[in-house]
Amino acid sequence: MAYSDKVRGTYNGTLQALKDKGIFKQERFIHSSQAADIEVEFPTGASLKKVINMCANNYLGLSSHPDVVKAAHEGLDARGYGMSSVRFICGTQDIHRELENKVTEFLGTEDTILFPSCMDANAGVFEAILTDEDVMISDRLVHASIIDGMRLCGALHDTFKHSNMKHLETKLQLHADKRLKVVITDGVFSMDGDTAKLDEMVALCEKYDAMLFVDESHSSGFIGKTGRGTHEKCGVFGKIDIITTTFGKALGGASGGCVSGRKEIVEMCRQKARPYLFSNTIAPVVVAGVNRVLDILSKSTERRDKLEKNTEFWRQGLLDAGFVLQPGDTPIVPVMLFNAKLSQDFSRDLYDEGIYAIGFFFPVVPNGAARIRTQISAGHEIHHLEKALAAFKKVGEKYGILGKTKQEIIEMYGL
Amino acid sequence: MEDMKDIVLEYVIEEYLEDEDEVLTYDSPLISGGIVDSFSMVSLKRFLENKYNITLPDDKATPEAFDTVNNIVALVNEFLK
Numbered sequence: 001m002a003y004s005d006k007v008r009g010t011y012n013g014t015l016q017a018l019k020d021k022g023i024f025k026q027e028r029f030i031h032s033s034q035a036a037d038i039e040v041e042f043p044t045g046a047s048l049k050k051v052i053n054m055c056a057n058n059y060l061g062l063s064s065h066p067d068v069v070k071a072a073h074e075g076l077d078a079r080g081y082g083m084s085s086v087r088f089i090c091g092t093q094d095i096h097r098e099l100e101n102k103v104t105e106f107l108g109t110e111d112t113i114l115f116p117s118c119m120d121a122n123a124g125v126f127e128a129i130l131t132d133e134d135v136m137i138s139d140r141l142v143h144a145s146i147i148d149g150m151r152l153c154g155a156l157h158d159t160f161k162h163s164n165m166k167h168l169e170t171k172l173q174l175h176a177d178k179r180l181k182v183v184i185t186d187g188v189f190s191m192d193g194d195t196a197k198l199d200e201m202v203a204l205c206e207k208y209d210a211m212l213f214v215d216e217s218h219s220s221g222f223i224g225k226t227g228r229g230t231h232e233k234c235g236v237f238g239k240i241d242i243i244t245t246t247f248g249k250a251l252g253g254a255s256g257g258c259v260s261g262r263k264e265i266v267e268m269c270r271q272k273a274r275p276y277l278f279s280n281t282i283a284p285v286v287v288a289g290v291n292r293v294l295d296i297l298s299k300s301t302e303r304r305d306k307l308e309k310n311t312e313f314w315r316q317g318l319l320d321a322g323f324v325l326q327p328g329d330t331p332i333v334p335v336m337l338f339n340a341k342l343s344q345d346f347s348r349d350l351y352d353e354g355i356y357a358i359g360f361f362f363p364v365v366p367n368g369a370a371r372i373r374t375q376i377s378a379g380h381e382i383h384h385l386e387k388a389l390a391a392f393k394k395v396g397e398k399y400g401i402l403g404k405t406k407q408e409i410i411e412m413y414g415l
Numbered sequence: 416m417e418d419m420k421d422i423v424l425e426y427v428i429e430e431y432l433e434d435e436d437e438v439l440t441y442d443s444p445l446i447s448g449g450i451v452d453s454f455s456m457v458s459l460k461r462f463l464e465n466k467y468n469i470t471l472p473d474d475k476a477t478p479e480a481f482d483t484v485n486n487i488v489a490l491v492n493e494f495l496k
Contacts, residue, residue, distance in 0.1 A: 140455075150454070158457045161433065174461055 022344070023363075028356075034063040034253060036379045040356060052384050054357040054374045057249035059222050059331050060303045061379025067296060068252055068289050075288020087114075087281050088270075095287045102294045103260055106228060107220070107245070108238040111266040114281050115273075118217050118246035118257030119145040124273030125213075125244065125259050126153035130182065135175040138184035139163065139196070143215055146184060155180075162189075165200045172208035181210035182242070187219040187230030191365050191373065193332030195223070198234035211241040217257075218332065221250035222378075227297055227304040241265065247286070252293040256282035307331055307378040310385060314376050317389045322403035323396060331376040335392070336369070338406065339413035343370035346395055353391035368415035419491065424484045426462055431455065441485045446478040456481055463487070469494040 018024040028042040034056060039048045062068055075095065085091035100112040115121040122145040126136060134155040138146065141162045150157050158175065160168040168183065175181060183205055185196045198214065205212045216229045224232025231240045242261040247254060259269050269276060282290075297303070311331045318325055318335060326334040337343045343359030350357050350372070361370035376385075396402045401409050420441055428439055431451050445451040451459065460476050463469070471494060480490045 138454075147454075156457055157454050158461075159455050171458065174458060174465070 022340070023361075034058055036061070036377060036381070036384050038356065042351070049351075049354070051351065051354050051356040052380075052388055054355055054376075054388055056253075056375060056377065057218070058253050058377050058379060059250040059307055059375070060297075061377045062250070062293055062296070062303070063253035063379075065252075065296075068292050071292030072285050072289040075291075076285040079284035079288065081285065082283060083280055086279065087276060091280060093284060093287070095284060095291060096281060099282075099287050099291050099294075100258070102291060102298075103245075103258055106294055106298065107216075107243050107260045108228060108231070109240070109243060109260040110263040112258050112260040113266045113269045113273075113276060114287075115257045115259065115275055116279050116281060117248065117255060118215070118244055119148075120275035120279065121244040121257045121259045121273075122146045122149040122215065123152060124149065124275040125242065125265075125269055126150055126155065126182075127274065128272040129242075129265055129268045130155040130180060132156070133179040134181065135178040136182050136184055137168065137171045137175065137210070139186065141189050141192070142184060142186050143190060143217070146186075146215060150184075155182075163194070163197055165197060165204065168201070169204055169208075172204060172210060176208065181208065182213050183210050184213045185215070187214045187216040188223060188330050188332065190218050190332065191334065191360065192326045193218075193328045193330045193334060194326070195230055195233065195328070195330060198230055198236050198240070202234075202236045202239050205241075211262075212239075213242040213244070214240050216243050216245040217249055218330070220245040221293075221297055222304040222307050223330065226301055247282070247290045247293075251297075252286075252289050254286045254289055256286055256290065303378040307376065310378065310380050310382075311376045313382065314374070314385050314389075317385065318392065321389065321393045321396060323392070323401070324404075324406050324409065326371070333374045333376065334371040335374060336371045336406065336409075337401070337413075338368055338370055338410050338415060340370045342399065342413045343372060346372055346399065349395045349398065350391055353394060355388050355391045357388075368410070419488050420484055422466070423463070423487050423491075427451070427459070427484065430458060430462075439484075441488075442483050444482055445484075446482045451481070453478065459487075463491055467491055467495060 028040050030038050030040055031048055032039040036053055038051060038053045040051055041048055079093055079095060083091040096114060100114060103112040126149045130153055132154040136150050136155050136157045138159050139162055140159045158171055160171050183201060188195050201212055219229040221227050223230050228237060231237050242265055244259050245257060247256040259266060315333055324336040337346055340361035343361050347357060347359035357372050357374050359372050460471055464471055480486055
């Protein structure tokens, strides 16, 4: 037996170290569909507790929408359960191409290719389109999946300070000699909920002959007046060269992702992207669901409009109560607590009050920037948000942080 | 020599520090101290190559060689000779 006591001891030591540092992750079992109201078993073996979910990426409340569920059932009946093949052998159905065309139209691009996830899209795209003659210049706060994708690519990699356009310009000048240049950013940044300055980035990319890559996972479906994304909000719809996004958040929340953009880029991915070539794509049942989601969103902006109103209500309610928030206007609303232990204690007390919201701390966010990240949904009704606000105020009072500044909270609890 | 140290230190502060109050010295650990990550090291390498008109081979541009301003200056001087 090769799995010796030494091997087991090595892993157990590593896992114990995670526990000792307080960063050991545990799943909480949800015994209901994904929605604003969920039933949770936590800790494992505890009786079920009804709580309001304030931390799902279910921005449009479509994860359990009856029309989407119905479409998925119909897709299952009409096209079966699995494909048992990668796309280019015998794993492409008509509905896969239908979805690619719908995404292309929705995002305002030239073509789209599906991936098993956006993580896979980000892992595959850079290696497929760049060589060691090229350069990738990324915002320092891009998502981990983009960082992994860049690591898999032989092109030179440099970074610019978060949303700092002056710094980006110096990098574009520094790397002017490279064959191809790609500027890389998230549309909405997942931890802070702030939005990339895509209008300025497009202008800089045009000036310095660079392509622009935007991960729209926390934007597609609800940012911009018709929910097309950050590029719509910034007035540069149709001008983004490469968009990656997920169907695992606002767009139904199941799974899957894509690269959408210039047709040559998409074709390069079809020929060379390894997660596309060596993995099954999205199952027919999910494709059918996402197709219906895009139909719903193309017909009406009702859900993103409701999300916008809910977000305004929630953000204002927290500010009026005296919390310190990260500034912004997206449904990602981080309540800043700064101290890691305080974020965990606060989250636990919220749970006792029937509110499910997770505390994040280093290394997920910078040291001294611990927070409760709340995420608003069109599936929330005002009574959900009022109950959540009451709980936040009660717990905030307990810890004496209401009306306190960042500096005062740090003085009370440390970093 | 002092001039080059100051130029490199100023570049590192401008390029990598977000907090203006943070203090860096010629011996502050840049890579091992988490101030410069392996990705961001690229711009420092390119800055040095452009500024001093040298080429730093990848096998010489190691995290150890880039870990302090003093180390960096020693490396650059090696290629200026």
